[in-house]
Amino acid sequence: MNRVDSHQHFWIFDPVRDSWIDDSMQKIQRDFLPQDLSPLLSENQFSGCVAVQASQSEEETNFLLDLASKNDFIKGVVGWVDLRAENISERLSHFSQFEKLKGFRHVVQGEPDDFMFGAAFRKGIAALKEFNFTYDILIFHRQLPAAIDLVKSFSDQAFVIDHIAKPDIKSGEIASWKEGIKEIAKFENVKCKISGMVTEADWNNWKPSDLKPYLDVIFENFSADKLMFGSDWPVCNVASDYKQLVKTLEDYMSQLSIEDQNKIWSENAKSFYKFND
Structure with a gap:
């Protein structure tokens, strides 16, 4: 099986830039580079991955593109660009020359809850379609109403929700997140x-x-055509290892058809981010 990890990160650790990696996350206060991930992918039957931005700069985008140019198993990059910039079309035109650059993300979870209603941000989202760039939605569950309005307003834009919109699994709170997921999953894009x-x-x-009730909601509302696996490596290392993550999902999906399992492990990521093996 040629699986694809649709969401992971690389960084050369910088305690100032990466201040979000605080002392509770000491396990990941170090460099994580392609040579660290490659054996984990091989051991778990993955042929490729998508590298996603972790800091908000064009330097980050260029750093990931450089790694992708040197490592064939990095199939795509989700970078960062200032979507609120007045010259956003010019910046997107520049980045469109890089075949492995598939889309962009902003760390909206760190922004005010009304951030996605901002006119400049929406102008940037509107500009993505011309260049066939995707957009990764990174939010906390309380920001789902704004995300629902965003995806409704840009019905031609390809969106993917990161980290199932970050419900509070630790506390077991599920009701308001579940309502938001039921609503946002209705949109084809x-x-x-x-x-x-x-x-x-x-x-x-x-x-x-602990994860099962949340997985149940995701699988009930998004079809097998709309779900994809992402490890969130190396951030996941604070709570798990790669193999345990994979096995947890393997066990959960064991009742699905092989065809549906293949969609979630690889085909959906390939079609969304537009790459082949």
Whole structure:
């Protein structure tokens, strides 16, 4: 099986730039580069991955593109660009020359809850379509109403929700997140990454049964055509290891047809980010 990890990160650790990696996350306060990920992919039957931005600069985008140019298993890059910039079309035109650059992301989870209603941000989202760029939605569950309005307003734009919109798995709160997921899943232009769940759970004590109610909601509302696996490596290392993440999803999906499993492990990521093996 040629699986694809649709969501992981690389960085050369910088304590100032990467201040979000605080002392509770000491396990990941170091460099993580392609040579660290490659053996994990091989061991778990993955042939490729999508590298996603972790800091908000064009330097980050260029850093990931450079890694992708030197490592064939990095099939795509989700970079960062200032979507609110007045010259956004010019910047997107520049980045459109890079075949492995598939889309962009902004760390909206760190912004005010009304951020996605901003006129400049929406002008940037509107500009993505001309260059066939995707957009990864990174939010906390309380920001789902704004995300629903965004995907409704840009029905021709390809969106994917990162980390199932970060429900509070540790506390077990599910109701308001579930309502938001039911609504946003109705839109044809929205897919969802099965990623980032263990870091929203109790890092040291989570069990697969803690994730199951949230997985049930995702699978009930997004079809097998709209879900894709992402490890969120190396962030996941604070709560799990790569193999455990993969096995948890393998076990959960064991009742699905092989065809549907293949869609979630690889085909959906390939079609969304437009790459082949």
